[in-house]
Amino acid sequence: MQFGIFTVGDVTPDPTTGRTPTEHERIKAMTAIALKAEEVGLDVFATGEHHNPPFVPSSPTTMLGWIAARTERIILSTSTTLITTNDPVKIAEDFAMLQHLADGRVDLMLGRGNTGPVYPWFGQDIRQGIPLAIDNYALLHRLWREDVVDWQGRFRTPLQGFTSTPRPLDGVPPFVWHGSIRSPEIAEQAAYYGDGFFANNIFWPKEHFKRLIGLYRERYAHYGHGSPEQAVVGLGGQVFMRRNAQDAVREFRPYFDNAPVYGHGPSLEEFTEQTPLTVGSPQQVIDKTLTFRDSFGDYQRQLFLMDHAGLPLKTVLEQLDLLGEEVVPVLRKEFAAGRSAQTADAPTHAALLARQSPQVPE
Template identity: 85%
Template sequence: MQFGIFTVGDVTTDPATGRTPTEYERIKAMVAIALKAEEVGLDVFATGEHHNPPFVPSSPTTMLGYVAARTDRLILSTATTLITTNDPVKIAEDYAMLQHLADGRVDLVMGRGNTGPVYPWFGKDIREGINLAIENYALLRRLWREDVVNWEGKFRTPLQGFTSTPRPLDGVAPFVWHGSIRSPEIAEQAAYYGDGFFANNIFWPKEHFQRLITLYRERYAHYGHGTPEQAIVGLGGQVYMRRNSQDAVREFRPFFDHSPVMGGGISLEEYMEQTPLTVGTPEQVIEKTLTFREHFGDYQRQLFNVDGGGLPLETVLEQIDMLGEEVVPVLREEFAQNRPADVPDAPTHASLLAARDAADAPSADPVA
């Protein structure tokens, strides 16, 4: 079971002070968050991809390449890589390069994002969003797995005798999760390829995501990749912690109320009731996170958001300390209990390389 942090990189005014960080400060804060995640023993740091204010992470590979140079163990991922508006050739090359620089500590969450205007900014039609996701990913897989690609599709110019460079590290492509909060077509796509499915379930009730994850698991088995229980699932989460739950609620409420994403609708208490958001003590975070297995089955990756809505960096680093020291060690132990032996761990470069080598090894001669 992998645990980590994801950030969307929003630049939001701190409602307690009225101060808005600069883009420079926010970018540097994201790096500090990643370094703290490794320091406290978390497994994954993931950054979103956005091309509009109030967000800053327009170039995930630049950010992750810098973090790779300053870490040794942390898996570097994306909360979303925009498969619809990025050129698959550029994705193939950028993330293969990052894979080499990070010694294989790289995977991706492919998604369509949540900003409609990004499509025309990159010359695409939002009405073709699902079709773009399907065609672009099919090409990306070929670019990573075939040394020479001849290809023709609907949404970009044809390729003739094209080789993407650099080639994936050790000839093994980065593992891909397909992220979705609403589209069964993306769950189907993940299942078809035997890839992971990341349900960033931080905004909507669990029943919605139960339907998506159940569909993914059933179709994963349908395509012959394993049993439904062996499908590779990741989940999101959002936390704010203090030793006293009343203090946590009192401190976090202004950030919730002024959040451009969460605020302006239902109350904080209603939001916590309906979504994975937990504002309280570390023990309450543990208790609620453990219910995710009851709702969605055994899964492989749990990422938490702790830095949105204008929270100051000092406070965010305190949250990560509590996750690493008090929450995640208990979750690791609890999630390991009664976990079926045939439920796989989240794939890593090392495990994918070992599986490839085992598949390529000649079978032993039969005993005479």
């Protein structure tokens, strides 16, 4: 099982000081966090993609390329690559290039994003969000698997005899996760291709995501990729830790109360009760994360959001020390102990190369 962190790259004032970092400071902080993630033994660093304030990660492959040059082991991924507003040809090229530079330590999560105005900025219509996701990925999937592609779809100019370069490393495309918090169509898409499904279950109660993941597992088996237990699932999570739980709650409360993503709504106590957010001791994080398997079955990737809401870099690095030293080693052991023999391994380039990705059924 893989453990890691994801960032949305928000530039948010620190409510305890009133200071807002510059874009430059935030970008450099994100790269420092990625390096720290490898240092403490995490498996994955993932960045979001946004094209509007108050976010900075508008060019994920640029950032991940920089990180790839300074790391050796950690998998570099995205927590959203906008399949709706990016040209699938450019996605194919950019991530294949990154895959070569990182010696295969690359995968990506496709999503529609959560910012409506992005669509017209890139010449698209938000009302076509689902059809765009389906059409664009159908092309991206082919571009990585066919040397010469003829294509005619609904949303871009046709392609005739087109070859995307560079070709995927070792002939193995980057592993794709399809991320969704509400759309069964995306769970269906992930199942059809035999790709991973990532449920970023950080905002809504678990019952909603149990239905979505259950649908994905059922349809994964329907399309002949394996049993429902062999489907490849990823989950989100949010944590803030101090060795003393009361210290964690006291320190994190002003950040929670003022956070753009969930502030000014339910109380911290209500939110931690109803969602995966855990604010407390490392043991409390361990205990709550282990309950995810009870709700969703065995899964392959757990990513935590830790650098948001204006938290200063020093605090985030301290959080990563706790995560890497006290939480993840226990989670690895506990998840491995109860893991079904049928459960698929977490995706890596080496594993995909060894078995070569299965073909999509006719």
